[in-house]
Amino acid sequence: MNEPAPAVTGVAGEESAAAKGALARRSIVAATIGNALEFYDFITYGFFAIQIGHAFFPAQSSYASLMASLGLFGAGFATRPLGGVVIGIYSDRVGRRPAMILSFALMGLAILALAITPSYSAIGIAAPAIAVVARLVQGFSLGGEVGPTTAYLLEAAPLRQRGLAVSWQGASQGIAGILAGVVGLALSALLPPAALDGYGWRIAFLLGAVTLPAGIWLRRGLPETPHTPEPSAEPATAWRTGMQLARDSRRILVLALLVLAAGTIGSYVSSYMTTFAQHTLHMSPTVAFAGTVVGSVSGVVGGLFGGSLSDRIGRRPLMVLPALAHLVLMIPIFYWIVQARSPAALLVGALVTGFLSALGASAFYAAATESLPKRIRGGGFAIVYSLSNALFGGTTQLVVTWLIHASGSPMAPAWYMFGASAIGLVARWLIIETAPARTLATSSA
Numbered sequence: 001m002n003e004p005a006p007a008v009t010g011v012a013g014e015e016s017a018a019a020k021g022a023l024a025r026r027s028i029v030a031a032t033i034g035n036a037l038e039f040y041d042f043i044t045y046g047f048f049a050i051q052i053g054h055a056f057f058p059a060q061s062s063y064a065s066l067m068a069s070l071g072l073f074g075a076g077f078a079t080r081p082l083g084g085v086v087i088g089i090y091s092d093r094v095g096r097r098p099a100m101i102l103s104f105a106l107m108g109l110a111i112l113a114l115a116i117t118p119s120y121s122a123i124g125i126a127a128p129a130i131a132v133v134a135r136l137v138q139g140f141s142l143g144g145e146v147g148p149t150t151a152y153l154l155e156a157a158p159l160r161q162r163g164l165a166v167s168w169q170g171a172s173q174g175i176a177g178i179l180a181g182v183v184g185l186a187l188s189a190l191l192p193p194a195a196l197d198g199y200g201w202r203i204a205f206l207l208g209a210v211t212l213p214a215g216i217w218l219r220r221g222l223p224e225t226p227h228t229p230e231p232s233a234e235p236a237t238a239w240r241t242g243m244q245l246a247r248d249s250r251r252i253l254v255l256a257l258l259v260l261a262a263g264t265i266g267s268y269v270s271s272y273m274t275t276f277a278q279h280t281l282h283m284s285p286t287v288a289f290a291g292t293v294v295g296s297v298s299g300v301v302g303g304l305f306g307g308s309l310s311d312r313i314g315r316r317p318l319m320v321l322p323a324l325a326h327l328v329l330m331i332p333i334f335y336w337i338v339q340a341r342s343p344a345a346l347l348v349g350a351l352v353t354g355f356l357s358a359l360g361a362s363a364f365y366a367a368a369t370e371s372l373p374k375r376i377r378g379g380g381f382a383i384v385y386s387l388s389n390a391l392f393g394g395t396t397q398l399v400v401t402w403l404i405h406a407s408g409s410p411m412a413p414a415w416y417m418f419g420a421s422a423i424g425l426v427a428r429w430l431i432i433e434t435a436p437a438r439t440l441a442t443s444s445a
Contacts, residue, residue: 027156030218032168032175034104035149037215039176041111041138041208045076047184047274047292048201049397055119055201056128067401072128076135077393080143080386087144088382092242092375096152096225099144099378104219106141108212110134115205143389147382154369154377155225159436160311166369167307167362174303174358177296181289183207184274188285196285245376252371253384255427259364260388262424266357268396269417270295270350275397277346280410287343295350302355307362314435315370318363319428326356327421334414360428370434392420 045052053069083103091099113134120127150169157165183204191200246253273295277288302322310318333349372380396416403412 027222028153028165028168030222031100031149031152031156032172034100034215034219035145035169036172036175036179037104037208037211039142039173040179040211041107041205043173043176044180044183044204044208045114045135047180047289048204049275050279051197051201052131054197056117056131058120067398071398072131072135075132076139076142077390077395079136079140080390080393081383083140083143083145084147084382084384084386085379087141088147088379088386089242090144091148091151091378091382096148096155096378097219097222099148100152100222101216101219103141103145103148104215105212106137107145108209108215110138110141111205112209112212114138115202115209139390143386144382146385147380148378150365150369150381151374151378152222152225154366155374162370163307163310163315163363163366163435164304165307166366167303169365170303170307170358170361171300174296174300174354177299178293180204181274181292181296185286185289185293188289193285242376242379245373246380249372249376249380252368252431253380255431256364256368256381257384257388258427259368259424259431260385261392262420262427263357263361263364264388264393265396265420266417266424268393269400269413270353270357273346273350276400276410276413280404281338281341281346283341283343283346287346290343291346291350294347295354298351298354299358302358303362306359307366310363310366310435311437314433314437315363315367316428316431316433319360319367319431320425322356322360323421323425323428326353326360327418327425329353329356330418330421331411331414334411338410364428364431367431367434371432 049069057068117130153165187200274288277283306318337345337349400413
């Protein structure tokens, strides 16, 4: 009779555990890099909205040109829900890796098309038409990016390090902001305003487009999502359809939608600060891009710290307390920036708000994805994320630009963000604890 194989212990066991840890780290790094490259492309548009408006939407007033450019920016959000449904569900049925490769390839092709499309003065109405198509494809791909990537990060991580792993989702967006801000800062410092307006913004997009081969190569090398243990198994609901599981999860889906809507408004008001600082506060492009870089760096630090801390003390404290502090400080900081109109005010404000908003975002990403069954995790999170972005991300910069123009008050963006953040704070409070360190300890007590 065959004897049972001996258990893997000692050095071999340690090597096996180390190999698994290294595999998880490589998977997380590859997914994060791809996500950062995608968001670099999307964020860059917001930074160069003024210059893009001049290229594709020449108008008699700078306000009309900017509004047309921001309208094109918003067009990218119209197809986000469709991308969330198609690519998100694809990731649940076929796999995370092919879904992430598909979304990245579409994004790269769209950003390349936008970068090389001639201006309105060269080809007329065809220029904005091509730009609109490129933005719709870009929105579709990004709508299907976040759900599968977040699910992948969660499932690739050790059970008690999920918060830190998922925090790289937000951190990768911060890294993208840093890269986009550095490129914008360099271009605005090296090129005269006429050159930046004429072709400088295209350089920024082409730098994103050249990452397409590297990004696809990185994602093709990923293993499919490791089947890590879940805090609670799903055998009793394994027979349920995706729609039934979605109905059972409707509470967390609705709360996640509210939190993401508030976060979307906050994020795009923050990214609008580059345009706001130039167009409304009349600061130089160099100062405006420096503020973006500072806010993004503090966001990366805050996000990673918040994700790691949520693994130890739980998701809810990190979701609620930083959001409350951010809400209290929001109006005073924005008022200081508007009144002082100085580089110091802009940089300090970006530092504080970037850190606080990211501190709680990582815990929320982990809690929302942990609360969803694995069979609908990629699609469910992709749909609520893309829907919130479609409803509020695409309209935020248009709304705040109109509010400033209609009211004559540069404080309008702060009040818009304050109302959204207050709703998001209530929704965060209602989300139950999901951190394994807390839930497993409670169940074993």
